Amino acid sequence: MTSKDLPALTIADLQSLLRLREVSAREVIDALRERIEDVDREVNAYLSVDFDAAAQEAETANVDLPLGGVPIAIKDIINIAGQPCTCASKILSGYRAPYDATVIRNLRAAGAIPCGRTNMDEFAMGSSTENSGLKLTRNPWDLSRVPGGSSGGSAAAVAANEAFGALGTETGGSIRQPAALSGVVGLKPTYGRVSRFGVVAFASSLDQVGPLTKTVRDSALIMNAIAGHDPQETTSLNQAVPDYTARLGRDLRGVRIGVAKEYMIPGTDPQVKSAVDSAVKHMNSLGAEIIDVSLPHTDYAVAVYYILATAEASANLARFDGVRYGYRTENPKDLLDHYSRTRGEGFGQEVKRRIILGTYVLSSGYYDAYYLRAQKVRELIRQDFAKAFEKVDALVSPTSPVPAFKFGERTANPLQMYLADIFTSPANLAGICGISVPCGFAKLNGHRLPVGLQMLGKALDEARILQIAHAYEQSTDWHKAHSPISTSWQNA
Amino acid sequence: MAKPSDLDVRYVAKLARLNLTDAETELFQKQLADVLKYAQKLREVDVGHMEAAAHGVPIFNVFREDEPRDWLTAAQALDNAPHQANGLFIVTKVVE
Numbered sequence: 048m049t050s051k052d053l054p055a056l057t058i059a060d061l062q063s064l065l066r067l068r069e070v071s072a073r074e075v076i077d078a079l080r081e082r083i084e085d086v087d088r089e090v091n092a093y094l095s096v097d098f099d100a101a102a103q104e105a106e107t108a109n110v111d112l113p114l115g116g117v118p119i120a121i122k123d124i125i126n127i128a129g130q131p132c133t134c135a136s137k138i139l140s141g142y143r144a145p146y147d148a149t150v151i152r153n154l155r156a157a158g159a160i161p162c163g164r165t166n167m168d169e170f171a172m173g174s175s176t177e178n179s180g181l182k183l184t185r186n187p188w189d190l191s192r193v194p195g196g197s198s199g200g201s202a203a204a205v206a207a208n209e210a211f212g213a214l215g216t217e218t219g220g221s222i223r224q225p226a227a228l229s230g231v232v233g234l235k236p237t238y239g240r241v242s243r244f245g246v247v248a249f250a251s252s253l254d255q256v257g258p259l260t261k262t263v264r265d266s267a268l269i270m271n272a273i274a275g276h277d278p279q280e281t282t283s284l285n286q287a288v289p290d291y292t293a294r295l296g297r298d299l300r301g302v303r304i305g306v307a308k309e310y311m312i313p314g315t316d317p318q319v320k321s322a323v324d325s326a327v328k329h330m331n332s333l334g335a336e337i338i339d340v341s342l343p344h345t346d347y348a349v350a351v352y353y354i355l356a357t358a359e360a361s362a363n364l365a366r367f368d369g370v371r372y373g374y375r376t377e378n379p380k381d382l383l384d385h386y387s388r389t390r391g392e393g394f395g396q397e398v399k400r401r402i403i404l405g406t407y408v409l410s411s412g413y414y415d416a417y418y419l420r421a422q423k424v425r426e427l428i429r430q431d432f433a434k435a436f437e438k439v440d441a442l443v444s445p446t447s448p449v450p451a452f453k454f455g456e457r458t459a460n461p462l463q464m465y466l467a468d469i470f471t472s473p474a475n476l477a478g479i480c481g482i483s484v485p486c487g488f489a490k491l492n493g494h495r496l497p498v499g500l501q502m503l504g505k506a507l508d509e510a511r512i513l514q515i516a517h518a519y520e521q522s523t524d525w526h527k528a529h530s531p532i533s534t535s536w537q538n539a
Numbered sequence: 540m541a542k543p544s545d546l547d548v549r550y551v552a553k554l555a556r557l558n559l560t561d562a563e564t565e566l567f568q569k570q571l572a573d574v575l576k577y578a579q580k581l582r583e584v585d586v587g588h589m590e591a592a593a594h595g596v597p598i599f600n601v602f603r604e605d606e607p608r609d610w611l612t613a614a615q616a617l618d619n620a621p622h623q624a625n626g627l628f629i630v631t632k633v634v635e
Contacts, residue, residue: 145615281601350578361555368556370628372619383556385631391558399557404571406555407546417578422591424584429592462573 053078054208055533058117058265061211065110065117072105072116072160079118079162083209086532091184092194092204094123095131096163104160112158114272119154120210122201123164124171125256126245127151134247135179136169138393139373148245149277150214150256157272165200165213169395170364171221171249173197174464177454178397186229187530189494192451195225201259202229208533212260212269216246218253219352220446220471223483226259227446227499230485230530232516233259234266235471237506238478239284241270242277250359251282253352253475262526263484263517267291270509286507294514300334302515305439309345312469315448322487322498323445330443330519338439342431345473347424352472353465354408354421360398361405367393400461429477436505441515444470446483446499450491470501480504484516485525495528546571 053061053075064070080098087093101118108116126132126144128151133139151161168178176184176199184199186192187207194203198215202225205213215222217235226233234257241256248254258269270291277283306327331337369375369389376392379385394402408417435442448467457464474481486500500519504512520526548568552559559567613626622629 142619145611145618278603344584347581347584350581353574354578354581365556369621370630371616373621375621379631382631382633386556387553387558390556391560394557396563399559399563400567400570402555402557403548403551403559403567404574407551407571407575410551410554413545417581419591420581420584420586421578423586423589424581426589426592427584427586461570462577465574 050074050078051081054082054211055529056211057261058114058211058268059262061117062115065115072108072110073102075116076102076105076118076160076162079209083163086207087209089185089190090187090203090207090209090532091182092165092200092207092209093120094133094135094164094166094181094200097130101160101162108160109158114154114268115158116160117158117211118160118162119269120163120165120201120204120213121151121161122167122198122213122215124167124216124247125150125214127161131164132247133181134170135167135181136394136398137180137374138367138390141374142372146245149242149279150273151245153273153275159272163204163210165198165204167200168197169398170247170360171197171216171218172360172397172401174220174224174467175452175457176200176225177458178395180395183454186451187532188230188496189451192453192496193228195228195447195451197221197225198259199225202226202231202233205229205231205259205261206530212258212265214256214273215259216254216256217475218249218356219468219475222257222259223471223481223499223501224447224468226483227501228451228497230497230528231259231261232263232266232482232484232526233257234270234482234509235474235480236270236274236509237284237480239282240480240507240509241273242275242280242283244277244279248363250356251363252359253356255475263482263513263520264292264295266482267295267513284507289510291510291513294510295517297514297518298334299330299515299518302335302441303338303439304330304335305338305340305435305442307340307342307345307435307442307444309342310444310470312448315445316450316489318489319445319448319450319498322489323443323500326486326500326519327443329522333518333522340435340439340442342435342473344424344427344431345469348428348473348476349466349469351421351424351428351476352468353404354417355425355476357401357405358409358418359405361402361409364398364402369393397461425476428473432473432477432479432503432505440504441512442503444501446470446501450489450496450498474503479506480509480512482512482516484520485528486523487525546575
C-alpha cells in the first residue's frame, strides 16, 4: 500500500493501520491533502480546508483512542473554533466561530481530527446543494449531476475518497438523500440523540447531526463518538449511549422488515423501485420476515414539513441582521433599512422564499390554519410510525424517488423539488432514526447512478437499524463499488 | 384554511425585514401560491381531537442549576461584529 491508496480506506481499516503504527496520523493528513488537491477542482466538495491546523493536530493525535488520528470532514453549518462557518451563505461571510460545537468537542475527545468544511445548500435549505451561495458541488459518479443535498459536500467528499467520513445535518432528509444520490451511507439519529449546540439552527424541532461514511461500521464508529447527552441543549436526551458496533455481525434471521403500501409512489423512478424491490427480496432470502404495514398519513408529510420547517426557519434566521456578525449593507438610511437590505443582499433566493413562506404561516390570521393544523397532523404521522413499530423492527423504502439529477433540472419548480422529500421528511417529523445504504444503480446515458435503500427505526433504535443495514450491506457488493473519479485516480 | 391567493409577498417581506427585488416578489408570489395550494390538502385531515406536537419527542421543562460558568469574553463576543467601538456593537442611529 502506498500513501496514494490511503484515502480509499474505510475508517475501520485506517484505524487498524494507525494502531499498528504502519502509518502515522500526519501521513494520513498529507495523503488526504494530496487527494483533495488532486480531485476537488472537479468535485468541489469543500469550501475550505485548513490543512496546517489538521497537520498540527495530527502530530499529537493519540491513535489508540476510538477515532484516534482519523480526519473527519465537517459540514459548513457546524462551528469549529477559529474557522469560518458560513452555512454556504454570503450573509456569514467573514464570520469565524468563537467556540467548538459539542459534536466537534466529542469528535476531538475520541481522537478524531476535524478536517475541511464541506459545501451545502445555503442554511441547509435544498436537496441538491445547488442553493449554495458559494459554489456548485458535483456528483462523483457523474459530474454533470448534483450530489443531493443539503449535505451534498459531505456526501461527495466521502464518495470521491476525499474524506474518510463526514458530519452532515438534516432537517427533512439532508443526510440520507445526498448519501443515496452519492452512493454512501448516511444516518439520521433520533431527535435529541446528538447535540446541536454550536450547530446553526434551521428548524429546531427537526434538525439533527449525523455521519456520512463509506460503510455501516464506520457510521456506528462515528455515532459512538458523537451521541450522548449535552446539558447545554434542552432537547438533548439524557439516555445511555449503547456501543453502536455491538450488534454488527448479527444476521437477519427473525428480523421483521415493514413495507408500507403508502410508499408505493407513482412518481418513483422504475430503476429505483426495481433496486429497492430486489433489496427487500434479498433481505427476505437472508431470513428477514417481510410484513406489510400502513402509514396512512404519509401523503400529508411534505405539506406538514414545509409549513413547520419554514415557520421555524423564519424565526431562527431572524438573528442574521448584520449587527453582531456577518455581512452588513452599506449606508442604510435607518435601522429598518439596515435590516431589510442586509438580509435582502445577504440571503440567496431559496432562503428568502422559505423565510417568506414561514413568516406567512405564522402571521396573524393564518397561524391556526397552517402552523397549528400542521403540528396536529404531525402528531398523527408520529402515531402512524408508533403503530407500525409495534409490528416491525424497521421500515424500508427508497431514500429518494429519483437518482441524481442534472444541474438546473429541478430548480425552476420548488414544489417539485420539495415533493422528492416524501420518503425522508416523515422521520424528521416523527423524531425517529433512519439510515440510507447503497442498494444498486440506475443506469442513465452510460453512467451508473447510485440508489439508496432507506431503513427507519423507532426512536433510540439506532443500534438495530445499524445491525440490519450492516447485515444487508455485507451480503452485497454495492458498498465496494467506487465512483469513476476514485477508480480513475487509483489506476493512474 | 385561508386561500392561497391571500398571500401578499410584498407585505410579508416587510414583516420579515427582507428586501426583495420586483422580480423576486413576482416569482415568489406565483411559486408560493403553488406551495400553499398544495398545503390545502391538510384540510382533509380530521384534527379535531388532536393535540399540537411541538416536536416528535416528549420532553418538557428541562432545568439545570443556575450557576455561573465561563463563556465568551466581551471582546470575543464582539470579534465578529461588522462595526464595533468601546465594547459596543455600532448600528445605524435610532434616535434623533
